[in-house]
Amino acid sequence: xxxxxxxxxxxxxxxxxxxxxxxxGVHARQMxxxxxxxxxxxxxxxxxxxxxxxxxxIAIHNLISVHDSAHARFDATSRSYEYHIHTxxxxxxxxxxxxxxxxxxxxxxxxxxxxxxGHRDFQCFSxxxxxxxxxxxxxxxxxxxxGPSGLTFKxxxxxxxxxMVRAIVGTLxxxxxxxRSVTDFEQIIEGKNxxxxxxxxxxxxxxxxxxxxxxxxx
Numbered sequence: 539x540x541x542x543x544x545x546x547x548x549x550x551x552x553x554x555x556x557x558x559x560x561x562x563g564v565h566a567r568q569m570x571x572x573x574x575x576x577x578x579x580x581x582x583x584x585x586x587x588x589x590x591x592x593x594x595x596i597a598i599h600n601l602i603s604v605h606d607s608a609h610a611r612f613d614a615t616s617r618s619y620e621y622h623i624h625t626x627x628x629x630x631x632x633x634x635x636x637x638x639x640x641x642x643x644x645x646x647x648x649x650x651x652x653x654x655x656g657h658r659d660f661q662c663f664s665x666x667x668x669x670x671x672x673x674x675x676x677x678x679x680x681x682x683x684x685g686p687s688g689l690t691f692k693x694x695x696x697x698x699x700x701x702m703v704r705a706i707v708g709t710l711x712x713x714x715x716x717x718r719s720v721t722d723f724e725q726i727i728e729g730k731n732x733x734x735x736x737x738x739x740x741x742x743x744x745x746x747x748x749x750x751x752x753x754x755x756x
Contacts, residue, residue, distance in 0.1 A: 623711070
């Protein structure tokens with residue numbers, strides 16, 4: 539859709555490269571993509587036209603000129619996600635949060651989440667049969683916080699594997715419901731086997747919230 543909109547409005551075939559891919563049903567509060575184009579004279583006008591052309595669930599906030607070799611995917615230095623859980627039935631949350639009705643022990647979940655920062659190989663949380671050169675990721679933060687409507691899990695890393703955040707959340711919820719222990723959680727990481735981890739949390743509770751680049755100011 540974005541490629542077609544840019545091609546029409548710029549009057550040239552335009553292909554975009556996104557910062558990454560997400561599972562179907564996952565939301566993005568922030569996403570970057572790069573494309574090659576001659577200088578754009580009126581950026582606000584093009585943004586307005588793009589938003590008029592694109593469907594209602596896609597919004598363009600800015601266009602930024604970067605160096606010729608900039609790459610939206612490979613130049614990203616950090617990515618952050620949030621996962622939302624509500625613990626009581628809420629009709630307004632059904633499209634963007636996971637209803638978990640069992641009691642959750644926040645302290646146990648955060649004790650397990652803290653262990654993520656001490657490891658680098660997360661094959662146990664990767665989608666099976668995925669084509670990657672390494673399962674190593676450097677996680678810099680991972681924790682749950684409680685709010686009026688439920689829990690929010692925040693996690694940041696230099697990179698993520700396919701299905702990784704949803705698999706982590708699903709396994710942490712197992713810890714929170716005492717189906718698994720904190721020790722079990724670390725053993726799952728060290729075992730490097732996806733079958734030992736919990737089920738993936740539903741896609742609709744996950745949000746990509748931030749992508750960072752050295753040459754783009756927040």
